[in-house]
Amino acid sequence: MNTVDQAIKLVRNWRRHRAVIHPRTAQFMYHWMRGSTELPYPPLKLHLEPTSVCNLRCPMCPQAIDAVKGDTGYIDIDLYRKIVDEAARFTLEINMFFRGEPLLHRRLSELLRYGSQKRVRMHVNTNATMLREREARMLVEDGATKVTISFDGPDKAMYEKMRKGAKYEVTLENVRNFLTLVKEYRENGRPTPYTVMQVILPYDATQSGPTLPSHMRDLLAGLPVDEWDPIWPHGWAGVMQENETVDAQPYGENYHPCNWLWKSLAIYWDGRVASCCADFSADQVIGDLREQSLMEIWNGPQMVALRKLQVEGRYQEAPLCSGCDAVWTKESSSWNLFNWAEKWIRPSDMPTGRLQGHSHGAPVVSPIASDLGPQAVAAVAAARNGFSGPVPVAIPASSGPSSNGRAMPA
Ligand SMILES: C[S@@+](CC[C@H](N)C(=O)[O-])C[C@H]1O[C@@H](n2cnc3c(N)ncnc32)[C@H](O)[C@@H]1O
Ligand code: SF4
Numbered sequence: 108m109n110t111v112d113q114a115i116k117l118v119r120n121w122r123r124h125r126a127v128i129h130p131r132t133a134q135f136m137y138h139w140m141r142g143s144t145e146l147p148y149p150p151l152k153l154h155l156e157p158t159s160v161c162n163l164r165c166p167m168c169p170q171a172i173d174a175v176k177g178d179t180g181y182i183d184i185d186l187y188r189k190i191v192d193e194a195a196r197f198t199l200e201i202n203m204f205f206r207g208e209p210l211l212h213r214r215l216s217e218l219l220r221y222g223s224q225k226r227v228r229m230h231v232n233t234n235a236t237m238l239r240e241r242e243a244r245m246l247v248e249d250g251a252t253k254v255t256i257s258f259d260g261p262d263k264a265m266y267e268k269m270r271k272g273a274k275y276e277v278t279l280e281n282v283r284n285f286l287t288l289v290k291e292y293r294e295n296g297r298p299t300p301y302t303v304m305q306v307i308l309p310y311d312a313t314q315s316g317p318t319l320p321s322h323m324r325d326l327l328a329g330l331p332v333d334e335w336d337p338i339w340p341h342g343w344a345g346v347m348q349e350n351e352t353v354d355a356q357p358y359g360e361n362y363h364p365c366n367w368l369w370k371s372l373a374i375y376w377d378g379r380v381a382s383c384c385a386d387f388s389a390d391q392v393i394g395d396l397r398e399q400s401l402m403e404i405w406n407g408p409q410m411v412a413l414r415k416l417q418v419e420g421r422y423q424e425a426p427l428c429s430g431c432d433a434v435w436t437k438e439s440s441s442w443n444l445f446n447w448a449e450k451w452i453r454p455s456d457m458p459t460g461r462l463q464g465h466s467h468g469a470p471v472v473s474p475i476a477s478d479l480g481p482q483a484v485a486a487v488a489a490a491r492n493g494f495s496g497p498v499p500v501a502i503p504a505s506s507g508p509s510s511n512g513r514a515m516p517a
Contacts, residue, residue, distance in 0.1 A: 129199055139369040140448040142418040142457055144411045146369065149197035149402060154373040154384040155190065156205035157182050157212035163234055163272040166352040167307065167340045170206070171271070174346060174387035181212050182376045186397065188221060190374065193401050195225035204232040205373050206387050211237070216245045223250025232257065232305075236273045238281040243288050247299055254300045255336070256282055259307040261320040268352050269307065279326065286330035293331060305336045309353045344385040345430025359437035363445045364417035367433065372405060380404050382413050383427065390426040418457070
């Protein structure tokens with residue numbers, strides 16, 4: 108990728124993330140590059156799942172291999188209010204999704220209204236299969252500030268393969284009706300959510316990045332799509348690196364700590380908190396909002412330990428991070444910036460995570476996930492990267508084991 112491409116990509120990413128552009132964003136970047144493990148600022152954004160239940164089984168998503176297992180439920184409204192009351196003091200945006208389909212929560216309207224009354228930006232990501240008139244009005248009227256619609260594949264055949272359980276014509280009709288409503292509201296000068304069409308395309312090694320097929324724009328010609336977002340699939344921390352339909356993009360060859368640990372937390376429907384929104388099987392549960400506050404968890408012993416492992420390049424010692432593609436990046440604007448700034452910002456007496464002598468670079472080829480289950484696949488991915496697999500270490504007595512009984516770092 109040349110410098111112009113990189114600059115374009117950087118600008119595009121800033122546009123997408125502008126809800127969280129704030130003086131605190133600079134603080135986040137500084138502490139990520141510096142390798143701070145306790146942070147003097149709160150999380151910039153949250154993923155909060157109204158439900159872990161989904162009506163589809165998309166083959167590139169961990170739902171397809173039953174990674175959620177029996178851990179299904181819907182957030183209780185009082186617990187939700189408690190979380191939002193605290194988050195509203197500092198969080199810039201709540202992503203109202205994580206493992207499931209948000210439109211399945213029967214009280215989503217109440218959840219959105221509560222968040223927006225507290226002046227939090229509410230982002231809903233939906234597969235749009237159930238986006239009928241009532242749901243469309245709810246998204247437009249009840250305070251969603253951004254709606255991302257997952258509409259994958261360049262055509263009907265690929266869409267129905269990738270969105271297993273959905274019907275192309277039904278979803279397309281839902282999307283058109285939703286955008287028509289947005290258009291009406293805009294013509295009347297009324298506020299509407301920012302609209303994003305996210306399109307997952309099969310990975311193509313011959314291209315430098317995913318390109319939106321031009322006919323897809325024609326499908327929604329004249330309707331207010333604020334942003335088209337073509338992406339290649341990622342491997343959900345190694346768990347879905349290979350699947351029956353679309354391979355994830357290969358791991359990059361450059362290591363940097365995963366910046367999610369410096370900017371965000373992910374909350375399950377029952378109040379448990381994960382370090383990252385790739386954690387469908389609750390491998391790295393770091394707290395519980397039924398008993399703790401967000402800020403206690405954000406700088407709690409487990410989150411601090413995870414950041415330290417990443418800064419020191421020992422990410423393979425954490426159960427979920429061990430297979431993760433987010434720490435391995437291709438030559439990119441984000442890696443170049445990190446690499447340059449780290450030299451200036453990181454104190455000279457601090458260890459760095461440079462994995463010297465480590466010959467990462469070959470794409471990780473994990474077995475078809477459904478044959479093995481998510482934990483086994485993460486371990487295989489780690490082993491193929493030259494690691495001996497997750498190394499369990501003791502956990503602080505007060506923190507308890509992660510919900511599935513796997514050891515977390517101390
Ligand atoms: C897990 S889904 C939950 C929200 C909702 N059910 C949906 O599909 O939009 C959250 C986001 O992850 C995306 N996603 C699923 N598998 C992916 C993959 N392998 N790579 C990149 N994004 C993926 C979905 O398209 C969606 O935008
Ligand atoms: S990507 Fe969304 S719609 Fe598809 S299975 Fe996962 S959670 Fe469900």
